[in-house]
Amino acid sequence: MNAPLLIVQPTFAHARVPDTPQLAHWGEDIKRILCVRLDNLGDVLMTTPALHALRESAPGRHITLLASRSGVALAPFLDDVDDVIEYEAPWVANPLASSRSLADDRRMQERLRRGGFDAAVIFTVYSQSPLPAAMLCYLAGVPRRLAHCRENPYALLTDWLREPEPQQRTRHEVERQLDLVRQVGAQAPDTRMRFAVQQSDRETLHAQLTARGIDDKSHGKAQGNALEKAQWIVLHPGATAASRRYPPERFGQVATRLARETGAPLLISGSASERSLADAVIDAAAPAVRGQLHDLSGALTLGELAALIERASVLVSNNSGPVHLASALGTPVVDLYALTNPQHTPWQTPNRVLFRDVECRWCYRSVCPQHHHACLLGVAPGEVVNAALELRAQVQSRTAAAASSSSGTSGSSENQSNAHHSDAAPPLADEPVAP
Missing domain, CATH: 3.40.50.2000 (Glycogen Phosphorylase B;)
Known part of the structure; x- marks a missing residue:
């Protein structure tokens, strides 16, 4: 005779294991x-x-x-x-x-x-x-x-x-x-993500941008302990998984409005294999603003990409490597966050995390299993533009405040906050979900 099925589902997905053993402190002998x-x-x-x-x-x-x-x-x-x-x-x-x-x-x-x-x-x-x-x-x-x-x-x-x-x-x-x-005694008060941009990469990036006719007047200028932000906006339309890509046609609409409203250069980043994505973004943009769009896909080393993001007024990106570079470099980021998994939002940098809640959230799939991609398609281009403009205005406000302050520290507390806990961040698995 078959045993009856469990009526109450188990709390844990796996058999219970013994409590974690007492962990030892790793001392100076651990080199x-x-x-x-x-x-x-x-x-x-x-x-x-x-x-x-x-x-x-x-x-x-x-x-x-x-x-x-x-x-x-x-x-x-x-x-x-x-x-x-x-x-x-x-x-x-x-x-x-x-x-x-x-x-x-x-x-x-x-x-x-x-x-x-x-x-x-x-x-x-x-x-x-x-x-x-x-x-x-x-x-x-x-x-x-x-x-x-x-x-x-x-x-x-x-x-x-x-x-x-x-x-x-x-x-x-x-x-x-x-x-x-x-748990083994390793902790430090500084919990920032880390990436040390090399001066040589800043210089080669400057040479590339100058050769392309992109304004880089603030090159080398300091704002307090950091470099002065440039006017440019970086767009990153790529991502390894298709489920994490906002459509390039919508990136084109975002680029059109940002170009018109800011007059700033819009620099499109990506690998050489993502050049077709950059082309699609430019093709989808209004013809009148295409002169402000610059395709840098495949043109930058990792160090040069970091130097680019380091001085961007804002990054607009799918949830991929550049978002985490922005977190490490303190650059404001609009994160187009497909709800594939919850734990990779921006860290300690000003941000807006944009998504639409769906029942199939946290699918962990590289391709949308429901074939509707609603968690990203539910984000209108206008929302992306407004988020980018808000963050950019914050940067400009801090720049102006720093210029009028002899100490140059205005706004630093915001840069060091856990901005991933903003009301725009997607909820983690044990938090309520807002529509």
């Missing part, structure tokens, strides 16, 4: 730390406050980042990272999967063994398992291994936190990783 973050550029950026906390919590610490190719590209701009190792892990989606072999993983295991690491921290989003990376570190002989884990890891992790997300609560990705390292 060489391997930080594993194998997904995308934006994920690595959102981990930088935790990397900083690890480095600052004991003298003489050496941080090595194990990351994918896109994550490794950040290493020259991360002051808290001493060394970097590129690894396209077989348990992470990547376009090179067909060309890899088991020998690659054996070589990586041996390389990590030779690294002489005292500990490893495995950073994941809550939909990822840390156990494959934990196994790699275990086989490489790394003695201390820390991660969030949904199931009992037994010997694979020496220090771990039971995974509470998403059933019990959901945190911003930055908060999640700060909570993880805090």
Whole structure:
């Protein structure tokens, strides 16, 4: 006879695991730390406050980042990272999967063994398992291994936190990783995301913009402790997942109104493979304003893109890497936020997060499973324009205040606030949803 079905659904999606064991404080004997973050550029950026906390919590610490190719590209701009190792892990989606072999993983295991690491921290989003990376570190002989884990890891992790997300609560990705390292005594008062723009990239960007006839009169001018913002607006119409792309035709409408109302140059960023998106945005813009639109897709290095966003009066972007660059650089951002997942909103920078609530929120899909894309299509171009103009006006107001103040500190408290908690931010999984 079959057992009756449960009438009350279980609270937890998985079998209960034992309470998290008592975590040990990592003291001054923990010098060489391997930080594993194998997904995308934006994920690595959102981990930088935790990397900083690890480095600052004991003298003489050496941080090595194990990351994918896109994550490794950040290493020259991360002051808290001493060394970097590129690894396209077989348990992470990547376009090179067909060309890899088991020998690659054996070589990586041996390389990590030779690294002489005292500990490893495995950073994941809550939909990822840390156990494959934990196994790699275990086989490489790394003695201390820390991660969030949904199931009992037994010997694979020496220090771990039971995974509470998403059933019990959901945190911003930055908060999640700060909570993880805090459990082993790593914390720092400065929780900003980090990206150190190089002066050489500022200079090469200036040369590129000048060659294109784009006004860059404020190049090199200081506003307090930061560079003076330029007039230009940056548009980023691309995103890796189709489900996170606002239509280029609507970006064209946004560009038309912003060009008319500000008279500013609008610079379209993207990779070389996204050039067709930039073309579609320009084609959708009114012919009279196309002279203000400049396609920079494929023309900038990562450092030059950061230099561009650093001085933009505002960034208008799908929720992708440039949004997280803006957070790290303190640039105001209009984030067109598809409701695929809740925890990647802007961090500590002025922002407007635009979306329409839908029943299928938090789908975690690369393509809209309902085929309506309503969470983004419900955002009218006029809303995007108004949000950008509001943020731009705030920047101009602070610039004017700084110019009249000998200290140049006016408005700094807003830049350092947790702006992702604004009333425009999408709710996390345990918060009420506004229409």
